[in-house]
Amino acid sequence: MFITSGIGFLVPALSYPIGNLTRMGPGLWPLSLSVLLVVLGVVTTYRAFVSPTESIGKILIRPVLFMALASIFFAAAVRPLGLAFSVFASVLIACLSVANYDKKAALSVAIFLAVFSVLVFIKGLGVPLQTFGPWLSF
DSSP states (O other), X not given: OHHHHHHXXXXXXXXXXXXXXXXXXXXXXXHHHHHHHHHHHHHHHHHHXXXXXXXXXXXXXXXXXXXXXXXXXXXXXXXXXXXXXXXXXXXXXXXXXSTTOOHHHHHHHHHHHHXXXXXXXXXXXXXXXXXXXXXXXX
């Protein structure tokens, strides 16, 4: 994946002028990062085939499913439901990825993150999102 991403960014980076270290062109930074990604991918692949490995074990589907569902829900609900409710519900959906989660802790974390998100992103940074969307207008 690192190698593929690195090559994917390397090809367009070659179309920009690179320049030199004293007078850098716009293509030097993406080219450098692409080469680093490819090198990281080669080293990771080499270590995967050379080092002794252990069995991966059982793949847990529940955490993957609920974390993906929480992300998809947030992306789909942030405009119609607003930031506060979307964060609150996404945290509760993500908590379902654990078999025996503490319901009081999940609720308190969801409330804290919803309030914190509204304060930071809407009030502090001025992100143009509604606190409560048009579907939840109070």
